[in-house]
Amino acid sequence: MNDMTQPELMHGHHGPAQGITRWLYTTNHKDIGTLYLWFSFAMFLIGGCMALVIRSELFQPGLQLVQPEFFNQMTTMHGLIMVFGAVMPAFVGLANWMIPLMVGAPDMALPRMNNLGFWILPFAFAMLLSTLLMEGGGPNFGWTFYAPLSTTYAPPSVTFFIFSVHMMGISSIMGAINVIATILNMRAPGMTMMKMPLFVWTWLITAFLLIAVMPVLAGVITMMLMDIHFGTSFFDAGGGGDPVLFQHLFWFFGHPEVYIMILPAFGIISHIVPTFSRKRLFGYASMVYATASIALLSFVVWAHHMFTVGLPLAGELFFMYSTMLIAVPTGVKVFNWVSTMFRGAISFETPMLFAIGFIVLFTIGGFSGLMLAISPADFQYHDTYFVVAHFHYVLVPGAVFSIIAGAYYWLPKWTGHMYNERLGQWHFWLSMIGVNLTFFPMHFIGLAGMPRRIPDYALQFADFNMIASIGGFMFGFSQLLFLYIVIKCIKGGEKAEAKPWEGAEGLEWQVASPAPYHTFAQPPRID
Amino acid sequence: MDTLRDIGGRPHAQGLPCKAFVLLLWAPPSISFADWELNMPVGVTEISESVYSLHMTIFWICVVIALIVFGIMFWSIFHHRKSKGAKPAEFHESTTVEIIWTIIPLLILVGMAVPATATLRQMYDTSEAEVDIQITGYQWKWRYQYLNEEIDFFSNLSTPKEQIQNQAEKTDTYLLEVDNPLVLPVGKKVRFLLTSNDVIHSWWIPDFAVKKDAIPGFINEAWTKIDKPGTYRGQCAELCGKDHGFMPIVVVAMNDNDYSAWVAQQQAAKQAKAASAEKEWTLAELMTKGEQVYNTACAACHQANGMGIPGAFPALKGSVMATQDKAAHINIVLNGKAGTAMAAYGGQFDAVDLAAVITYERNAWGNDTKEMVTPQEIKQARGQ
Ligand SMILES: [Cu+2]
Numbered sequence: 001m002n003d004m005t006q007p008e009l010m011h012g013h014h015g016p017a018q019g020i021t022r023w024l025y026t027t028n029h030k031d032i033g034t035l036y037l038w039f040s041f042a043m044f045l046i047g048g049c050m051a052l053v054i055r056s057e058l059f060q061p062g063l064q065l066v067q068p069e070f071f072n073q074m075t076t077m078h079g080l081i082m083v084f085g086a087v088m089p090a091f092v093g094l095a096n097w098m099i100p101l102m103v104g105a106p107d108m109a110l111p112r113m114n115n116l117g118f119w120i121l122p123f124a125f126a127m128l129l130s131t132l133l134m135e136g137g138g139p140n141f142g143w144t145f146y147a148p149l150s151t152t153y154a155p156p157s158v159t160f161f162i163f164s165v166h167m168m169g170i171s172s173i174m175g176a177i178n179v180i181a182t183i184l185n186m187r188a189p190g191m192t193m194m195k196m197p198l199f200v201w202t203w204l205i206t207a208f209l210l211i212a213v214m215p216v217l218a219g220v221i222t223m224m225l226m227d228i229h230f231g232t233s234f235f236d237a238g239g240g241g242d243p244v245l246f247q248h249l250f251w252f253f254g255h256p257e258v259y260i261m262i263l264p265a266f267g268i269i270s271h272i273v274p275t276f277s278r279k280r281l282f283g284y285a286s287m288v289y290a291t292a293s294i295a296l297l298s299f300v301v302w303a304h305h306m307f308t309v310g311l312p313l314a315g316e317l318f319f320m321y322s323t324m325l326i327a328v329p330t331g332v333k334v335f336n337w338v339s340t341m342f343r344g345a346i347s348f349e350t351p352m353l354f355a356i357g358f359i360v361l362f363t364i365g366g367f368s369g370l371m372l373a374i375s376p377a378d379f380q381y382h383d384t385y386f387v388v389a390h391f392h393y394v395l396v397p398g399a400v401f402s403i404i405a406g407a408y409y410w411l412p413k414w415t416g417h418m419y420n421e422r423l424g425q426w427h428f429w430l431s432m433i434g435v436n437l438t439f440f441p442m443h444f445i446g447l448a449g450m451p452r453r454i455p456d457y458a459l460q461f462a463d464f465n466m467i468a469s470i471g472g473f474m475f476g477f478s479q480l481l482f483l484y485i486v487i488k489c490i491k492g493g494e495k496a497e498a499k500p501w502e503g504a505e506g507l508e509w510q511v512a513s514p515a516p517y518h519t520f521a522q523p524p525r526i527d
Numbered sequence: 528m529d530t531l532r533d534i535g536g537r538p539h540a541q542g543l544p545c546k547a548f549v550l551l552l553w554a555p556p557s558i559s560f561a562d563w564e565l566n567m568p569v570g571v572t573e574i575s576e577s578v579y580s581l582h583m584t585i586f587w588i589c590v591v592i593a594l595i596v597f598g599i600m601f602w603s604i605f606h607h608r609k610s611k612g613a614k615p616a617e618f619h620e621s622t623t624v625e626i627i628w629t630i631i632p633l634l635i636l637v638g639m640a641v642p643a644t645a646t647l648r649q650m651y652d653t654s655e656a657e658v659d660i661q662i663t664g665y666q667w668k669w670r671y672q673y674l675n676e677e678i679d680f681f682s683n684l685s686t687p688k689e690q691i692q693n694q695a696e697k698t699d700t701y702l703l704e705v706d707n708p709l710v711l712p713v714g715k716k717v718r719f720l721l722t723s724n725d726v727i728h729s730w731w732i733p734d735f736a737v738k739k740d741a742i743p744g745f746i747n748e749a750w751t752k753i754d755k756p757g758t759y760r761g762q763c764a765e766l767c768g769k770d771h772g773f774m775p776i777v778v779v780a781m782n783d784n785d786y787s788a789w790v791a792q793q794q795a796a797k798q799a800k801a802a803s804a805e806k807e808w809t810l811a812e813l814m815t816k817g818e819q820v821y822n823t824a825c826a827a828c829h830q831a832n833g834m835g836i837p838g839a840f841p842a843l844k845g846s847v848m849a850t851q852d853k854a855a856h857i858n859i860v861l862n863g864k865a866g867t868a869m870a871a872y873g874g875q876f877d878a879v880d881l882a883a884v885i886t887y888e889r890n891a892w893g894n895d896t897k898e899m900v901t902p903q904e905i906k907q908a909r910g911q
Contacts, residue, residue, distance in 0.1 A: 137839070148726055277607075278615040279619070280619035283625055342599060367592075375643065376647050377582045380736055448564035451771075
């Protein structure tokens with residue numbers, strides 16, 4: 001290990017530039033990773049405020065705080081910002097920071113494109129947010145923006161929405177190309193594919209998914225643009241088009257997109273669980289195969305979001321069967337994590353708590369997903385709060401918990417300090433209780449018949465809505481504690497060793513904490 | 528809430544064990560048991576019952592798997608913790624185990640797919656219906672056309688604005704009540720033909736387990752056969768713009784005799800209405816009628832005070848069209864404006880209602896043209 005840190009020491013004098021230009025011009029994977037992570041956290045807070053507007057309006061029946069027009073803008077923006085602004089950039093940030101460290105590379109393969117990929121995002125989101133101030137308001141057609149509500153019937157700001165989604169897509173594709181180029185070309189000698197850490201594997205597969213489906217999203221929004229401004233009728237039955245075509249295209253992007261948001265999470269959890277169980281990951285190879293099969297299956301399940309549009313019976317059956325099939329590889333992953341913990345020597349530091357929270361609650365989200373796959377039953381679940389409960393379970397205690405777990409896990413490596421463990425535990429328990437109070441009751445109101453995306457509701461849904469709103473505020477404000485813990489950890493704290501976790505394995509723990517500005521100028525050897 | 532249940536006639540499953548648990552945790556003393564609706568309704572059709580049983584089967588399968596997986600996990604958490612001096616084992620793979628836990632879920636899924644396929648095939652069999660109803664979604668109301676009986680009407684939310692704005696007490700059917708419910712016979716197979724006039728809507732009655740999208744330019748089919756007379760309530764399930772939350776669906780199911788009587792009554796009313804187009808209307812009469820039509824059909828966009836919503840829906844108060852150009856005014860209301868949210872109302876209302884609403888717009892809110900648009904003028908404009 002000692003000789004591995006030598007090159008870094010020699011490079012130590014070559015530190016970051018000073019001031020704002022460090023961040024504007026940086027091509028350093030660690031700086032860019034940091035930028036992505038902070039950007040994503042800012043978006044998480046903005047999208048979270050929108051969620052709290054929604055939950056406040058739904059606290060009681062009747063219209064109190066906002067009017068329906070604005071409510072629809074909030075649901076739309078909340079979804080777009082959380083998906084494209086919070087979750088995806090957070091994973092890209094983690095990839096930037098950790099993939100070079102994990103494969104023993106000095107940086108990402110394409111550092112300048114890396115810089116561009118990040119700096120597109122603030123402009124894209126500034127434009128998206130500015131639509132809220134435009135005449136007619138911002139996008140109000142849901143984050144799934146079904147035509148013709150998003151074309152013929154959309155507010156004028158839809159054009160800006162299209163432009164900003166194009167920019168986000170370009171940024172994602174650049175990020176994905178970079179990840180693939182880095183992983184395929186820059187692994188340390190001796191690191192064969194089947195020796196790659198799982199976070200690297202899951203990101204490699206995610207990056208291929210991104211490259212496959214982002215162009216489809218770009219295509220579908222370009223078709224919208226043509227319909228709105230250039231007189232085509234792709235989605236307008238009056239001109240020979242088909243509104244359902246929009247949904248097929250959108251979900252051909254949209255379903256792989258949900259795996260884009262969860263596969264890297266699987267990777268993170270597969271690092272944390274073995275570390276704190278002090279036992280090797282159970283079934284490494286089957287984890288890789290399961291991830292790959294989930295990714296492949298994700299291309300043939302898209303119409304399960306469209307069971308009520310009037311698909312032919314054969315289509316309905318095909319998409320029901322293929323969707324049910326996804327439960328198998330997903331189950332394999334959960335079983336593997338549990339077997340890793342089984343007969344380990346487990347300790348419960350904050351990353352592990354979030355990882356356990358992830359496994360339990362993501363699995364609950366998986367169960368409701370299995371229920372939704374049963375097409376006849378989906379006629380009752382579709383577009384109700386049951387669906388809202390389902391995808392929030394896989395995205396909040398799923399994707400978001402994994403990001404938080406990863407942040408705690410790698411904070412010592414990033415900052416050189418240990419975070420405050422006591423506060424971390426508080427953060428976990430507040431988040432855990434808040435998230436369940438918010439989203440568990442949504443299963444009930446959905447089954448009882450409350451449609452999603454409504455600003456006001458019938459009286460029998462009142463009590464659970466009130467509980468969900470209280471939970472929402474609790475979860476939201478707990479995240480400020482997270483902000484405090486992270487800032488405190490950056491500023492100081494107990495000194496972190498190169499390998500702060502007893503059971504941790506991997507190259508990232510062989511460099512000093514905090515990781516020097518340049519690492520692995522000489523590739524390490526893996527045998 | 529018990530009253531709502533009686534009106535709705537919705538038998539609900541009370542079976543979930545967690546209900547008691549939830550109640551223990553959260554029930555404030557003032558809230559009655561029925562408020563805590565936890566599960567899907569069993570419903571009142573054969574299909575809704577099979578859907579319910581599929582739902583419960585898959586639910587219990589998930590519960591059993593969850594108990595096993597989480598059971599092992601929490602057992603490890605308690606017994607294999609470092610603080611208790613646990614020493615980690617060495618194993619990290621087993622092909623046999625991996626194969627077993629791939630095959631078993633696969634078999635469970637096949638077992639689940641069989642009954643689901645059967646129910647789905649039944650849902651898709653729309654043949655041999657005795658009553659055909661075309662359902663059209665509009666922003667933000669439903670239109671019901673009985674294809675054989677030549678009955679045709681709109682169904683609008685009837686909850687008063689004051690209740691929504693919290694100025695009046697909310698009643699039990701808050702947001703789930705309409706002016707004209709869809710009336711159906713029990714025991715007969717009813718086929719629905721769904722379409723839309725503008726954006727995509729979705730017609731949903733939980734008690735029938737019928738949910739189908741209403742898509743502009745296309746016709747979807749669904750069917751139901753109701754077992755019990757009663758009133759059944761649902762809502763539009765697909766985001767369709769501003770008042771998506773305010774376009775409920777109410778179905779009143781009647782036995783055969785009542786249903787025939789209702790059909791006869793509707794047809795008589797239709798004839799009386801046709802006759803009224805011939806009579807001489809006064810400005811005051813048209814204004815009163817026009818205000819009604821305006822508030823149900825136009826106020827959602829143009830607002831009750833005629834001011835519209837800037838950037839989305841134009842103001843009619845003081846607009847050039849509503850104060851000067853009468854022909855253009857009649858034209859836009861009859862034919863709508865392609866590519867905008869302004870729909871063609873010529874096919875939605877009869878001549879009297881159209882004349883009344885246009886007269887109203889030309890005289891309300893200080894527009895004061897003192898001009899009257901008569902049903903005859905509308906008929907003429909339609910003739911062109
Ligand atoms: Cu609707």
